[in-house]
Amino acid sequence: MISRMVFMAGLLACVGLWTGCGRTDSESTRIVVTGSSTIAPMFGDMARHYESQHPGVRLDVQTGGSSRGIADARRGLADIGMVSRAAYEDEDDLVWHKNARDGIAMIVHADNPIREIDTDTVRAIYRKEIRRWSGLGGPDRPITVINKAEGRSTLDLFLAYTGLQSEEVQADVVIGDNEHGIQAVIGNPGAITYVSIGTAEYSVNEGRSLRLLPLDGIPATTERVRAGDYPLSRPLHLVTRPDPSEEVLRFIEFTQSAEAASIVEAHYFIPLSD
Amino acid sequence: MWRRIILYRFQIDRVVRVPLFVALAVSAAVVLLVVCFLVLESADALRAIGPWRFVSDASWHPTRFADTGQFNLMPIVWGTLWVTVGAVLVAAPLAFLMALYLYFFAAPRRARAVRSLLGLLAGIPSVVYGLWGLTVLVPWISRWQPPGASLLAGILILALMILPTIALLTDAAFQATPKASADAAAAAGLSRWGALRAVVWPPARSGVVAALVLGTGRALGETMAVLMVCGNVVRTPSSLFDPIRTLTANIALEMAYAMDLHRSALFVTGLMLAVAVGVMVLLASLLKERDPYAA
Numbered sequence: 001m002i003s004r005m006v007f008m009a010g011l012l013a014c015v016g017l018w019t020g021c022g023r024t025d026s027e028s029t030r031i032v033v034t035g036s037s038t039i040a041p042m043f044g045d046m047a048r049h050y051e052s053q054h055p056g057v058r059l060d061v062q063t064g065g066s067s068r069g070i071a072d073a074r075r076g077l078a079d080i081g082m083v084s085r086a087a088y089e090d091e092d093d094l095v096w097h098k099n100a101r102d103g104i105a106m107i108v109h110a111d112n113p114i115r116e117i118d119t120d121t122v123r124a125i126y127r128k129e130i131r132r133w134s135g136l137g138g139p140d141r142p143i144t145v146i147n148k149a150e151g152r153s154t155l156d157l158f159l160a161y162t163g164l165q166s167e168e169v170q171a172d173v174v175i176g177d178n179e180h181g182i183q184a185v186i187g188n189p190g191a192i193t194y195v196s197i198g199t200a201e202y203s204v205n206e207g208r209s210l211r212l213l214p215l216d217g218i219p220a221t222t223e224r225v226r227a228g229d230y231p232l233s234r235p236l237h238l239v240t241r242p243d244p245s246e247e248v249l250r251f252i253e254f255t256q257s258a259e260a261a262s263i264v265e266a267h268y269f270i271p272l273s274d
Numbered sequence: 275m276w277r278r279i280i281l282y283r284f285q286i287d288r289v290v291r292v293p294l295f296v297a298l299a300v301s302a303a304v305v306l307l308v309v310c311f312l313v314l315e316s317a318d319a320l321r322a323i324g325p326w327r328f329v330s331d332a333s334w335h336p337t338r339f340a341d342t343g344q345f346n347l348m349p350i351v352w353g354t355l356w357v358t359v360g361a362v363l364v365a366a367p368l369a370f371l372m373a374l375y376l377y378f379f380a381a382p383r384r385a386r387a388v389r390s391l392l393g394l395l396a397g398i399p400s401v402v403y404g405l406w407g408l409t410v411l412v413p414w415i416s417r418w419q420p421p422g423a424s425l426l427a428g429i430l431i432l433a434l435m436i437l438p439t440i441a442l443l444t445d446a447a448f449q450a451t452p453k454a455s456a457d458a459a460a461a462a463g464l465s466r467w468g469a470l471r472a473v474v475w476p477p478a479r480s481g482v483v484a485a486l487v488l489g490t491g492r493a494l495g496e497t498m499a500v501l502m503v504c505g506n507v508v509r510t511p512s513s514l515f516d517p518i519r520t521l522t523a524n525i526a527l528e529m530a531y532a533m534d535l536h537r538s539a540l541f542v543t544g545l546m547l548a549v550a551v552g553v554m555v556l557l558a559s560l561l562k563e564r565d566p567y568a569a
Contacts, residue, residue, distance in 0.1 A: 009358065183409065
């Protein structure tokens with residue numbers, strides 16, 4: 001008797017769950033945004049701002065990298081993809097909406113006496129032709145080369161700029177996202193890596209012990225990326241299929257507006273309109 | 275009247291049988307579906323690249339295209355194997371000693387306290403271990419042997435994570451023998467060692483093997499913590515201080531960014547992991563099958 005009651009209760013619970021899952025809000029429009037983890041927090045903020053102004057619209061922002069942004073937009077899994085790089089040649093089936101710029105900074109531990117670096121030196125370090133900081137006038141400490149995992153757009157941009165081949169890089173540590181890289185540098189006075197300038201500047205302002213190195217004589221700051229003369233920088237895009245809906249287009253227009261620029265700046269990126 | 279009771283029980287059995295069978299079928303089907311999914315998703319890579327290149331290519335530099343990429347997974351397989359074996363070798367003896375202490379020496383109240391502490395330790399999410407490893411353990415090792423993110427760091431973190439699991443399950447396996455039986459063995463003149471070997475160990479044996487399997491499985495499947503402390507460089511390690519990448523970390527690091535063949539190659543990684551778990555379960559069942567009192 002008791003077991004039968006338990007069984008019936010379980011059955012009822014299952015049915016309840018099942019019908020609960022199927023229910024959707026019919027009156028609100030849902031826009032799915034997926035892609036680059038570099039810019040997802042920024043678009044997350046924009047989405048919240050936009051939702052508060054447009055009660056009928058719900059935005060769902062998920063991370064997973066630029067490649068996922070492209071793939072999801074192509075397959076229609078997402079309405080908008082976030083991509084933190086320029087378009088490759090075979091990607092003109094999507095519409096690319098330019099949003100902002102970001103720079104990539106070489107970073108070291110704050111205790112590292114090195115004050116600047118040039119592209120040739122970066123190349124030599126990443127090929128392990130220079131193995132100790134003493135070779136650059138620093139302390140006698142091995143250089144820990146930190147690289148990004150395959151497929152990350154930061155890695156692609158870094159390789160394209162330095163002219164290094166992926167196979168040439170002799171990494172000691174391979175990391176995933178920017179935060180992981182910053183944490184690894186803070187924990188190791190001999191480490192060097194590259195992360196988004198916006199994220200690195202934010203961490204420095206938080207008082208964390210790392211330093212952004214000027215690259216080829218140009219300071220790695222968001223100002224210089226905006227001025228356009230910092231060499232290692234990238235465009236940030238939203239991509240859609242050629243026929244986006246009215247609601248999607250309206251949101252993209254908002255992200256490019258002067259109103260959204262303050263959100264871009266709050267995330268240490270550089271808005272296009274200033 | 276007896277007939278009615280028997281019939282009634284029979285009907286209850288019939289009613290209960292169906293949902294129980296459905297539950298079993300669902301979990302079995304899920305396992306099969308997962309394997310099917312892995313095979314389907316990795317089919318592209320296995321067809322375009324071929325299984326052989328996953329063990330014979332020069333390195334792991336996957337790209338979207340078969341002809342430009344390098345797809346050797348063996349350094350990752352070795353890394354996974356070493357970090358898992360290392361962690362189990364560190365954790366299992368410690369866990370065994372803890373369980374012995376709990377069974378033979380600890381006063382009941384203290385044993386309860388230790389058990390709840392172990393339960394707490396087992397419940398801490400793996401990212402917390404990873405974060406501690408990244409901010410404390412790795413810098414500590416790097417002062418000694420830079421860069422610090424290494425096989426050693428992975429072994430230590432994993433050992434810490436699986437220690438409570440193995441200790442608690444081993445303890446539970448020992449509990450299968452009432453403490454009174456062990457005391458009776460002592461009264462009969464057996465030493466502690468004798469009581470352990472002859473009375474407590476035989477029925478506990480399969481439970482201890484299960485504890486090891488679960489611990490090894492957790493070490494094998496752990497992702498975030500090893501990703502944070504192991505350095506993730508794809509190279510076959512030649513010392514404890516070399517960085518390694520595990521199969522799980524490979525998927526977690528690259529899946530979000532992978533497209534086309536690269537993505538499919540990562541599913542091959544997942545397939546390898548599934549095969550590794552399968553082999554481990556098989557080995558464990560071989561270990562368990564012997565009659566507990568045969569020894």
